[in-house]
Amino acid sequence: MKIAVIGRGNVGGGLADLWERAGHELRRIGREGGDVSAAEAVVLAVPGGAIAEALDNVQGIEGKTVIDATNLWGVDRPPGFSSNAEYVKSRTNGPTAKSFNLNFASLYDRIGEASSTPSNLWTGDERARQVVEQLNRDAGYEPVYAGPLENAAAQESFLKLMFGISQGGLGQFLYRFAPPDRL
Numbered sequence: 001m002k003i004a005v006i007g008r009g010n011v012g013g014g015l016a017d018l019w020e021r022a023g024h025e026l027r028r029i030g031r032e033g034g035d036v037s038a039a040e041a042v043v044l045a046v047p048g049g050a051i052a053e054a055l056d057n058v059q060g061i062e063g064k065t066v067i068d069a070t071n072l073w074g075v076d077r078p079p080g081f082s083s084n085a086e087y088v089k090s091r092t093n094g095p096t097a098k099s100f101n102l103n104f105a106s107l108y109d110r111i112g113e114a115s116s117t118p119s120n121l122w123t124g125d126e127r128a129r130q131v132v133e134q135l136n137r138d139a140g141y142e143p144v145y146a147g148p149l150e151n152a153a154a155q156e157s158f159l160k161l162m163f164g165i166s167q168g169g170l171g172q173f174l175y176r177f178a179p180p181d182r183l
């Protein structure tokens with residue numbers, strides 16, 4: 001698949017490496033922007049406050065299947081939208097999915113060490129299903145559908161719970177009974 005990834009950081013760069021290893025053709029786009037008209041899938045992996053600027057700087061994204069991996073860390077939702085993902089769809093008017101926002105990029109290189117395939121949530125449009133599920137599997141995850149794009153707001157909000165879990169409480173419980181080298 002021809003994939004354009006916007007954002008070359010932990011998430012964008014890391015996922016691009018995984019997909020390249022799986023045989024996909026990657027175009028990596030940074031702040032300078034670029035043309036994504038040849039892409040069959042576009043993945044957005046920029047800071048939550050940079051989405052509008054990042055979209056302004058790409059050409060050919062209208063109607064494309066987009067996977068939004070962004071989070072709302074330290075920034076408000078785009079005015080008038082309940083999620084980043086719905087804002088993205090309003091800009092592209094194509095099939096849109098939210099996925100990869102709830103996996104720690106620092107663990108990408110350890111996906112293969114898991115005793116069973118890790119699950120990964122996605123919400124979004126049916127027309128994005130084939131692309132988002134294939135790209136989940138080709139990154140090493142088992143995709144789990146969590147409802148239509150209206151549910152992307154809940155998926156974005158879940159990040160706070162994930163941090164809560166990983167910083168204490170259940171995180172310590174899990175660590176004691178299932179240390180990372182056994183997960």
Ligand SMILES: NC(=O)c1ccc[n+]([C@@H]2O[C@H](COP(=O)([O-])OP(=O)(O)OC[C@H]3O[C@@H](n4cnc5c(N)ncnc54)[C@H](OP(=O)(O)O)[C@@H]3O)[C@@H](O)[C@H]2O)c1
Pocket residue numbers: 006007008009010011012029030031032033045046047048050053054057069070071072073100101102103104105106
């Ligand atoms: N880190 C994680 O584990 C994780 C997991 C899931 C989701 N996320 C979310 O995924 C997104 C990316 O996180 P990250 O950890 O990959 O951040 P990061 O390492 O800081 O990378 C962000 C990338 O976006 C680029 N960028 C900034 N403004 C841009 C623009 N206007 N146009 C194009 N590219 C732009 C940055 O370019 P420069 O290098 O030039 O600054 C950088 O390469 C965030 O929304 C984050 O909340 C993070």
